Amino acid sequence: MWIRIYAIFIKELKQLSRDRMTFGMIIMIPLVQLMLFGYAINTDARHIHVGLVDLSQTSESRAVEQALVATQSVDFIARYRSIKEAEVAITKGEIRAVLYLPADMTRRLFNHPLYDHKQTDSPLTLPIGQWIVDGSDTVIASTIRALRNMPLDEVANHTATRTAPSFEVVQYFNPEQRTVVNIVPGLVAVILTMTMILFTSSAIVRESEHGNMEFLITTPVRSIELMIGKIAPYVLVGLLQVAIILCVGHWMFSVPIKGSILSLLGSSILFIFASLTLGLVLSTIAKTQLQSMQMTIFILLPSILLSGFMFPYDAMPVAAQWIAEALPVTHFMRMIRAIALRDASLLLLGKDALWLGLFTIGGIIIASLRFKKTLG
Amino acid sequence: MTSYASEQVEYAIEAKGLSKHFGNNIAVNKLDLKIPKGSIYGFLGPNGCGKSTSIRLLTGLLEASEGDVTILGKPLLGHEEALKKRIGYMTQKFSLYDDLTVQENLNFVGAIYGFAGKRKKARLEELLALYDLEKQAKQFAGSMSGGQKQRLALACATLHSPELLFLDEPTSAVDPENRREFWERLFDLCAAGTTILVSTHYMDEAERCHALAIMEEGNKRADGSPQALMDAMPATVVEVSGNKLRRLKQTLTQHPEILSAAQIGAHLRVLVKKKVQDPLSLISTLSDGRETVLARPSLEDVFVTCTGDRYVD
DSSP, rough: HHHHHHHHHHHHHEEEHOHHHHHHHHHHHHHHHHHHHHHHOOOOOOSEEEEEEEESOSSHHHHHHHHHHTSEEEHHHHHHHHSHHHHHHHTTSSSSEEEOOOHHHHHHHHOOTOOTTTTTTOOOOOOEEEEEEOOOSSSHHHHTTTTTOOOOOOHHHHOSSSSOOOOOOOOOTTTTHHHHHHHHHHHOOOHHHHHHHHHHHHHHHHHHTTTHHHHHHHHOOOOHHHHHHHHHHHHHHHHHHHHHHHHHHHHHHHOOOOSOOHHHHHHHHHHHHHHHHHHHHHHHHHHHHHHHHHHHHHHHHHHHHHHHHHOOOEEEEHHHHHHHHHHHHHHHHHHHHHHHHHHOOOGHHHHHHHHHHHHHHHHHHHHHHHHSOOOO | OOOTHHHHHHHOEEEEEEEEETTTEEEEEEEEEETTOOOOOEEEEOOOSSSHOOOHHHHHHHOOOEEEEEEEESSTTHHHHHHTTTTEESSSSSOOOOTBBBBHHHHHHHHTTTHHHHHHHHHHHHHHTTTTTTTTSSSGGSSSSSHHHHHHHHHHTTTTTTTEEESSTTTTSSSHHHHHHHHHHHHHHHHHHHHHHEEESOOHHHHSEEEEEEETEEEEEEEEEEHHHTTTOOOOEEEEESOOHHHHHHHHHHHHTEEEEEEETEEEEEEEEEEOOOOHHHHHHHHTTTTEEEEEOHHHHHHHSGGGGTTTO
């Protein structure tokens, strides 16, 4: 039995090393994706293009504008004479939001309870201006919303009276709030999902498509031997990719790797096995490599969107959470982030590890049952 | 040969009422076969006649819809895996790895069949020499010629010295020279005791078999040795020579006693029903006194008389 598995393993490695395109992709996919996501994905929006309708035209209104620019959240790229004009500009997509400062802005500022000690709860209390936002993009809307309570002490030449916050917030693990810290470990999970499922789902299908399977099934090879021999090389490929992403992430983007190598290795191997068996199950369903590709994408999209890679898991509706729980990538996403960023040990994440293990065993059973050594 | 290949088994393959349906389509219809050990048996028929399907059924690659198969004295059903060690199969399409070298392909197949160490090395060297592949050992299988690929495929299919060898249209991609050589190798294997089942659509190949079955649309139309088939042919062959043979062919094929007429060079080969007492004079009259002679029947004539519309009586 081991002779045959070893023979298939060696054969697969040789073929893999001769397929330059595939071999290149194994290295290039993680590198390119890491560059793209590392630089491009940023959930704290900066330099949003906005417009200004300034009907007050005072030194205070200009001071408000400058205070806003200083936050770097917005860039005033245009001025409009009326709110109508500004609305058209938002519709056209030239600007994402507009700040409306009314003619009596200065009076509103000095009557504002925050800056006027005498006039607390005065009937004249009014906001000093209004933001009109293209609310369809929630990230932009929430960035502008965060400006609502922006302190204007310097503009009003007064220290605000009530500034004591209700809560103090301490940010552990990522004090600078850099998105890339969360993205890089997550990227390990997404890229492994993609490559592991894709390679295995096409591995068996390729044998049938090239006609090799017809010969193989008349030999004494057992289906379980064929499967183990075919997926074993990809365990190495997966570990190589984990190493590439974490190392480059660490050196280029200063992503901290706090957990132990052993926990990282253990969780990665568990996840690689789970993904490989998922790919095997797909390969027993697909008839052509194109079909296996389509099925991989079918799994890949929810893996990216529901696993917690892009959006927080807790914010999803219960039904979506169930789907996410079924996907191995969700569990690995939790584990790799916990291990890499929060120095959790594998034992602390027993539940997720257990699920990946069970998923692998179940997958192998289903794949062996489905893979019959007959044609048609 | 393995020790329990008992002498009392006369037949390498016995099939009774073997059928395969794909939905409403009947690919193989109630096939009966008895193939004696140590012989070369041929399946002759056009593409799509059920040759490949029959071979796949007999190797256990496909599950039969109906019928019983006994291979090397054991019922196929339930013994598929055990029998796989005793049979070899060469597929119609080249089924080895194009991106591995000849040596690597043989190595892989050797390991699959449980060869290891010195035994594997010795067997591989033996096969490389036997199939004239020593120079190509380091060459990628994908870059070889049709004849070389075919030799490699045969080497792989016979690596474990099977008692029964299935060949599915083995020579469809090689030139006549390589075909001759290939058949020499088959007779060598046969002489060593291997039973061979080969499918083909070439008449000359079929003629080399000890016995053959003529297949059409999933049915076995006739079987026996080539000579027996020719002797039992329900028609007499008459060759007509002369000019304007194309027009003559038109008139002759209309006649109820004539099964077929085909032009071969300057002759017209006419198949007349056997019940006609004097075929020569009949054809003579019909062809306005052109020269007519009786000819020896060929396997092609057998094939023509037992397939198509002619196959009624």
